[in-house]
Each structure stands twice: as C-alpha cells, then as structure tokens.
Amino acid sequence: MPSNAQVKLLRVLQEKQVRRLGETRMFTPDFRLICATNSHLEALMADGKFREDLYFRINTVVLDIPPLRERREDIPVLAQLFLQRYAEKYEREAVRYHASVLQRLMKHVWRGNVRELEHVVEHAVIVATGREIQLRHLPETFRAGAAVDDTSPLCTLEDVERAAIVRTLTYTRGNKRAAADILGVYRPTLYAKMRKYGLMAAQEEATPA
Template identity: 45%
Template sequence: MALVLVVDDEESVCEFLTEVLEDAGYRVQTAQDGPRALELISQNPPDAVLLDIRMPELDGMQVMDRIQQQDNRLPVILMTAFGTTEMAIQAMKAGAFDYIIKPFNLDELVLTVKKAVTMRQLAMEVEALREGRTPEPLSMETMIGQSPAMQAVYKNIGRVAASNVTVLIQGESGTGKELVARAIHNNSSRRDGPFIKINCAAIPENLMESELFGHEKGAFTGAGARKPGKFELAHRGTIFLDEIGELSLATQAKLLRVLQEKEFERVGGTEIIRVDVRILAATNKDLEHCVQEGTFREDLYFRLKVVTIWLPPLRERMEDVPVLARAFLQKYSREQNKSVTDFSPEAMALLMQYGWPGNVRELRNVCEQAVVLTRGPVILPEDLPHSLRFPQHAIKENFIKPGMTLKEIVADVERQVILKTLQEHNWNRTATARALGLNRRSLYAKMKEHGLLS
C-alpha cells in the first residue's frame, strides 16, 4: 500500500487530506513544517509528497529543492491557495510533479496522487531491473478491496510496516494472509531485503529444524554439504512463517530462542549464527485455544502476537466481491488470450448470493474456470460451477430480488453490514465507526444514505 506524505502548516488541512487519501486506499503521514517533512522522508521515504508552498521557516519551494537533493525521483505535488501563472510555471520548472490550487477538486487531487505514485513505483521497478533484482509486485495491485473491513486492514498495515515489531496475521484459509505479509514487507525499511516464506504445514517434522536453521555437512544422512536455513537467508529482511500453528512443541522452543536472542546454531553445528530478521507469522487456527489445549507454547504465543492483524472472511465483506471478481476476470482473460469483459447481472447475482467458504482463493478459482469455459465476452450463469448455481453455502439472508441491479445489490449488502454492526454495538456510532474502519462523518453519511438515522 503506497505511502503519501502530506505537508501543510494547517492541522485541519492535514487531517482532511489524511481522511481523503486513506479512503482512496493510501497510507498517510503528515508534517506541519519543512524540517519535520525532510526528517520523515529520510526515515521512511514515501511514494509521493503533497507539499504546501506557503509555510513558515522553510517554504514549499525550498523544501522541494532539498527533497530533490535527497531523492530526485520522489514526486512532489505542490499545493497553494494563491494560484498564479508565474507560480505554476516556477513550480513546474523547479521539478514539481504537478501543481494544485486550494480549494481542492477532490477527484482531481486523488487522480494526481495516483499518477504520482504510479510513476514512483514504475521508476523503482525499472531501477530494480537494471540492478538485476526481481521487483516485487505493486502492493496496490495485489491487495484488492474497498470495504470498511479491508480499509481497517490497510490502516493496520500502515501502522506496523515502518517498525520491526512481530506481527501475527490471523484469518481463515484463502483470505490473503500472505498478501498482508508481503504488503508489510514491501512498505517497510526492509523492502530491499529478502522476503522468505516457509509453510510450516508442508514440511515434515524431521526436516523442519534443518529448513529453519540450516545444517552442517554430515549432520544427518543425506547432508552432503552445508545448507543455510530460512532464517539465515532472511538476514536483513523478513521471514514469513505461514501456518505457524502446525509447528511441534520442540520446534516452537527453538523458534522462541530466535525471537528472544536473534541467534541459533545450524543442525550439527556449534557456531552461533546471529541474524537481523523481522518475523511475520500467520495461522488459521485459534492459537489461544491451542495454548489452553497444550499444543502451542504460551510464551511463544505472546511473543508472536505483539500486533495482530485479523483478515475478515469474504462473506463478511461481500461488497468487495464485484471488484475482486472483475480483477480476476481481467487477469485470466489476459492469460487465456480471450476477450471476456464482464459478468452478466444474473452471474454476478449468483456470486453475491454465495457464502464463499473458501474465501478469495475460491473466488479466484471460480473466475479462472469461468474464463476458460465461457464462449462469449460475458460470463453467464452456465459458466459458473454447479456449487454456485445450486449453493449449499448461500448467505442466510436471501436479499437479492428479481430485477435488482448490481448497484442495488451492493448497497443492500452494505446496509445490512452497517445495521448489524450498529446493533452489535448498541447503536454507539463511535464504536461502530471504529469496528467498520470508518470515521464518524463517513458512518453518518452512510447511515443517512441507507435510512438508518431514525
């Protein structure tokens, strides 16, 4: 998720732009003067800067000049309430990416930021290719969803990415836990270091220690040469321990030592290996219940869950189904060299009625199959699996009525989600807004739109 730095001496402007940009899917940092902005840029370079021209101490033109000395590829969008032709020309000649005038046209503002971020990410990708590195996929391309639940996930990623804190990612199978781990890594100071994934459920217990910590030559039958483990390979980067709930108690004890001491020995070795690694872990299990059952160490559990990010199942963010489905449709249509453009209203209605026990992974597989099977440019109900046309996992409230448009279906889902959350929080708007990842103003607007203010 891209990071935007907003620099303005007016706190209200910073707060307003933070709200607008977070709603558009960006992480946001703010500064109210030039020196603080330069400090933030040196600590954690953003993907774009929104910079007010008229500020005390250092004005925007001076700050932009210093930014360009630090990183001349960082796009700077200048803002001012005093727009003149001369100022615009001066700004663009000085190297500004663009120039916008207050009061803002919000659509234009968001579009300008999007263009700047895209340019920055493409420049980083080109640089990676020149240096022989494989660039990571753009995080905004891989994490899809604008529902309040996903906006809350994005914000949590933004809050933890810049630190080295251990993060536990929880959610059902198929919800996208690895994507969250990659987004944290890609938006951290370790982004240029390795991202090493290990699936703890896929490796036999007798090989797990060797996989994690490596082994020396002759350590066991078949160990013909020294082999570095995943922790060693992840030095100065991030290691992602997927399905960590499957680790044995013996391996958990060794992992705890790495978390505490940042050191280990290879299997069959005596040399102490010290590493600088950030640990991210994921599970679809209730680890607290596993602790109570004695299958997971309590001390390791508390070490891992310094910060927890919970990924909602797809059935709890049904408003994201259309955008996810169309993204997968575009991807697989391109891969299959076909010109499939959309779903028929009837096919989309079936997607919206289904309960998605396999979550986003199941939706992706359904879309791939539909693209392969369809004979025309539009996905029809007969292109979808039998399980969707005759579902055992239909959502409980069959709210889709004949003749409803997709917009009406999505609006009805949104109304149900908001109403259910209000009821769960005894109609406390502050608590409801927090649970949905909204601010109070946005919640009020949606309640008014859906007739929930009475």
C-alpha cells in the same frame, strides 16, 4: 505447529541468530515475521498445545480478517482481481462479467472463502468463449447450489445435506471420489444423493454407480 518447531522459532526470535542446514556458523538474519492462523491460539495455550512465551513474542500487531461471507463488499473487488489475473494467464482479452454473475457471486455463502471465489472465476475464464462471463460459465456445482444464508431461520435436513454436497463438490472441483471421502460416505451413496437432488449430470445418469 509442532512443539519442537515452536521451540526453534522462539529461539530465533529471542537470540536473533540462525544456523543453516549443514553449517556450523551462526548468523543474524534480516527478516520480518508474519504469522497467520485460523485457530484460536488462546484456546490452544489453555490446552498446552501452544507456548505462551511464543504467543507473546509474535502477538505484536494483530489483524482480524473475517471470512468473505462477512465482508461482501470485497467480493466484486476480488472477483475483478481474479478475472484480470486469469484473463492474462489464459490470454483472454476484454473479458467482463454479466450483471447476473456478480449478483450470484454476492449471494453465495463462500464457505471455501477467497480460494473458492478464485476457483469459480478461473473456471469461468477457462470455459467462456466470448468476451462476457455469464451464469452458464460458472461451475455446475456452484450453479446448482442454492445461495444459502447462514441467517436463514429455517431449513430442512435435505436442504442442509444438498448444500453440503454442493460445497464439497465445489471444493474438490467435481472429484466425486474425494468428495465422498470428505463427506464420509461411499461413492454409490454419493451418486444416489446427487441424483436425488438433481446434481448428477445427464451423461452420468446412464453410468452405473
């Protein structure tokens, strides 16, 4: 949050009054403030990037929500929630998961957290033609990626590189231009590495890089 925005928010919390854009009259709003961050605010305060007075104003009740890979018991619940949501959105009836799909979801690292899971489920609902979502309905980049566990003791640099490409392609929904930008490589280099690791679709093999 920019420093000037921090000052304005602190003033609202202290004075309990705001002024709408284009108006001169102050009024007292009725609201509850909920803040969310993936940054370490104490470290930001030490660096002078976050105001201490604002921190102590908003630090009333703190809920620490761990990443999805650290609370795997939530994966089936969230997967079912997203399944119902997108089945309704795309007018699909009585859609369910094959057991192998739930097993695969449970083993995934989920570096993209809940949003990645939601994208995977939405994709599956869209492409599935029957009433059961199977492994082949999951995104290709998701299926191609190994379920790498952060606690695995050993892995090669090629394993790490392949997993990074798979995760990035999943995040960009298969957009190779965006994936190359995120990975910091040229698109021909990305294509070459995708061919090397067997990630290039058959029809793309015949397309010049």
